[in-house]
Amino acid sequence: MPRASELDTKPAIVLDEVRKTFQIKHTHSFKETFIAAVRRKPLSSSFNALDGVTFTVAEGESVALLGRNGSGKSTTLKLLSGVMSPDQGWVRTRGRVAGLLEVGAGFHPDLTGRENVYLNAAILGMDKQETDARFESILEFSEIGDFIDTEVKHYSSGMYSRLGFAVAIHTELDVLLVDEILSVGDAQFRQKCMARMRELQNEGKTMFVVSHNASQVQELCERGIVLEHGRMIFDGPIDEAIEFVKPRDDNDENVHPVTGAIHDLYQRDPRRWGRPTGPQIEVAENGGGVFQEFDHGMITHSAALAARLGDEHATVGLGNGVFLAAYRRAGGPAGEWGFMAGAPKGIIENFETRTMKFQNGTAGFAIDGGLRFTRN
Amino acid sequence: MSDASLLNDPDFRVPGASRGLFDVFRHRYLLTLLLKKGVATRYHGSVLGWVWSYVRPGAQFLMYYLVIGVILQADHGMQFFPVYLFAGIVAVNLFSETLRNTTNAVVDNASLIKKIYLPRELFPVAATGVALVHFLPQAALLLIVALLCGWTIGWLQIIAFIAGTVIIVLFALGLGLFFGAINVAYRDARNFVDLILMFSTWASPVLYVWNLVYDRAPLWLYHVYMSNPITGAVELFHDAFWLPLEPSMPRPDNFLTYVLIGLAVSLVTLVIGQLVFRKMEGSFAQSL
Numbered sequence: 001m002p003r004a005s006e007l008d009t010k011p012a013i014v015l016d017e018v019r020k021t022f023q024i025k026h027t028h029s030f031k032e033t034f035i036a037a038v039r040r041k042p043l044s045s046s047f048n049a050l051d052g053v054t055f056t057v058a059e060g061e062s063v064a065l066l067g068r069n070g071s072g073k074s075t076t077l078k079l080l081s082g083v084m085s086p087d088q089g090w091v092r093t094r095g096r097v098a099g100l101l102e103v104g105a106g107f108h109p110d111l112t113g114r115e116n117v118y119l120n121a122a123i124l125g126m127d128k129q130e131t132d133a134r135f136e137s138i139l140e141f142s143e144i145g146d147f148i149d150t151e152v153k154h155y156s157s158g159m160y161s162r163l164g165f166a167v168a169i170h171t172e173l174d175v176l177l178v179d180e181i182l183s184v185g186d187a188q189f190r191q192k193c194m195a196r197m198r199e200l201q202n203e204g205k206t207m208f209v210v211s212h213n214a215s216q217v218q219e220l221c222e223r224g225i226v227l228e229h230g231r232m233i234f235d236g237p238i239d240e241a242i243e244f245v246k247p248r249d250d251n252d253e254n255v256h257p258v259t260g261a262i263h264d265l266y267q268r269d270p271r272r273w274g275r276p277t278g279p280q281i282e283v284a285e286n287g288g289g290v291f292q293e294f295d296h297g298m299i300t301h302s303a304a305l306a307a308r309l310g311d312e313h314a315t316v317g318l319g320n321g322v323f324l325a326a327y328r329r330a331g332g333p334a335g336e337w338g339f340m341a342g343a344p345k346g347i348i349e350n351f352e353t354r355t356m357k358f359q360n361g362t363a364g365f366a367i368d369g370g371l372r373f374t375r376n
Numbered sequence: 377m378s379d380a381s382l383l384n385d386p387d388f389r390v391p392g393a394s395r396g397l398f399d400v401f402r403h404r405y406l407l408t409l410l411l412k413k414g415v416a417t418r419y420h421g422s423v424l425g426w427v428w429s430y431v432r433p434g435a436q437f438l439m440y441y442l443v444i445g446v447i448l449q450a451d452h453g454m455q456f457f458p459v460y461l462f463a464g465i466v467a468v469n470l471f472s473e474t475l476r477n478t479t480n481a482v483v484d485n486a487s488l489i490k491k492i493y494l495p496r497e498l499f500p501v502a503a504t505g506v507a508l509v510h511f512l513p514q515a516a517l518l519l520i521v522a523l524l525c526g527w528t529i530g531w532l533q534i535i536a537f538i539a540g541t542v543i544i545v546l547f548a549l550g551l552g553l554f555f556g557a558i559n560v561a562y563r564d565a566r567n568f569v570d571l572i573l574m575f576s577t578w579a580s581p582v583l584y585v586w587n588l589v590y591d592r593a594p595l596w597l598y599h600v601y602m603s604n605p606i607t608g609a610v611e612l613f614h615d616a617f618w619l620p621l622e623p624s625m626p627r628p629d630n631f632l633t634y635v636l637i638g639l640a641v642s643l644v645t646l647v648i649g650q651l652v653f654r655k656m657e658g659s660f661a662q663s664l
Binding site for chain 2: 010011014016022078079080081082083084085090091092093094097099105106108110111115118119122123124127128
């Protein structure tokens with residue numbers, strides 16, 4: 001990731017090829033297991049909540065994690081906070097990590113607000129002196145006032161989450177994990193929260209935010225990562241990331257899944273390709289394979305080339321342009337050109353012929369000669 | 377690809393890595409707060425509050441005394457049978473309270489465990505602390521009864537009392553870690569614990585005396601019976617509170633050996649419980 005190397009310090013968060021698999025049990029007792037076994041139904045199934053997710057967050061950076069429900073956002077946060085551990089790959093964090101995960105999770109309804117502040121602060125890793133020093137400003141921030149010595153079960157839901165948020169935002173931390181925040185309290189309190197978050201940003205704290213609220217995220221973060229079915233499909237400036245998750249007008253299905261070998265190429269630079277405009281299509285001709293169209297180009301994967309050259313060389317992408325237009329007219333991977341076999345070469349500005357290898361031949365383009373395809 | 381050199385960089389932490397029970401001691405302050413929370417909320421909403429900590433064992437004692445001592449006349453010629461009975465009941469109560477609390481500790485704190493990472497052993501250990509606090513009034517009551525009967529304090533009694541308490545706590549915490557971890561995925565564990573608790577009163581000389589087992593059971597079974605950590609602990613409590621009142625009563629041979637075996641069994645249970653707990657804790661957040 002270029003961002004991490006731009007700053008000469010070590011990153012705050014690193015995920016490498018992380019996969020998290022959940023087993024879903026379909027039976028919950030001996031009786032059900034027995035019946036399912038007799039009927040030869042599967043006893044459990046598994047799905048990958050996260051699959052091959054790799055990213056780095058630099059120190060002081062604010063990153064938003066976007067995606068639809070069930071895309072693996074919360075799982076990512078849980079891996080970062082340590083509540084869960086990955087089944088494959090690794091996760092590392094640097095410095096004190098504090099989670100603003102569903103504020104007030106540690107509150108006990110039968111304890112007073114004051115007792116809960118101390119308990120929750122300790123849960124978030126603060127000791128008594130640190131809490132004592134911050135207690136006044138926590139109290140002031142939460143706007144709880146004299147109710148602080150009342151049991152929290154008598155609190156309104158707004159007071160409850162305000163106090164929880166106040167404690168969390170005052171913890172001593174280097175990395176702040178935020179899950180669906182700022183849905184707490186009224187508009188005025190939300191403003192205050194945003195101000196406080198920006199204050200933390202200015203102090204150089206790293207922030208990792210999960211939210212559905214695009215405008216808040218846009219205000220707070222400079223970078224966005226988009227997840228889709230547990231895979232990373234975009235990583236770049238926040239504005240583009242938000243564009244990415246916006247529902248399309250022309251299409252009910254938001255995004256077509258990008259999977260397999262095509263995903264491996266795609267995820268190296270999702271911005272280059274944009275969003276998939278159609279599903280992955282299987283091709284039987286020319287030895288078989290798959291291809292998928294994107295906003296800014298097409299990626300093909302040939303089974304025949306994969307057997308000969310390995311997956312890496314069998315998956316090739318081509319941006320929109322002369323070659324792609326001609327390729328499409330020739331029938332794409334199913335046509336006489338076959339699958340793409342290499343990147344375009346040659347610079348037209350230098351009066352070179354621009355060429356690109358395909359499975360069944362080479363396409364060449366020269367300014368004066370136009371485009372021609374030479375079969376092998 | 378991320379920089380693989382970061383994988384073993386000491387500046388970086390693996391989220392969720394812990395050293396089990398040892399990490400609990402690093403979180404002493406949080407432990408005391410959890411303990412306070414457990415104590416403060418134990419009898420929350422009840423008018424009598426901690427009086428129940430006296431009433432329950434008192435009623436239990438009265439019931440056993442009336443049935444076994446008075447109706448069945450099974451006091452085995454003991455002049456201070458009530459003290460004998462009460463000492464055993466207090467010991468077994470400590471065991472059942474600790475085991476029940478620790479088994480439920482993880483499930484009871486599900487909302488926290490699912491959201492924030494803490495060494496999960498904190499919750500069973502805090503539950504053990506609450507059980508100990510709960511045990512103190514009973515021990516005090518026992519002490520008062522023994523004093524009224526003419527008991528005098530001595531170093532040997534104090535050591536026996538502490539040793540008995542330690543054995544019970546270690547054994548119950550070990551079992552609690554084991555069943556508490558399994559309870560997350562299979563709620564059957566709780567029912568199994570109920571079975572253990574049902575047996576525990578009868579599998580140690582609480583309502584009767586040890587020589588009955590010695591006389592009637594085969595020798596190997598007697599050895600097993602005496603090696604039970606709870607038997608050792610109950611007998612230690614008898615040694616502490618009742619024996620000074622009736623020093624002429626027969627005591628089991630090689631009692632110290634049995635106590636040491638019981639202590640070893642407790643420690644092994646604790647190690648196994650911790651290992652199983654660590655093995656299972658990775659899936660806590662999913663299963664809860």
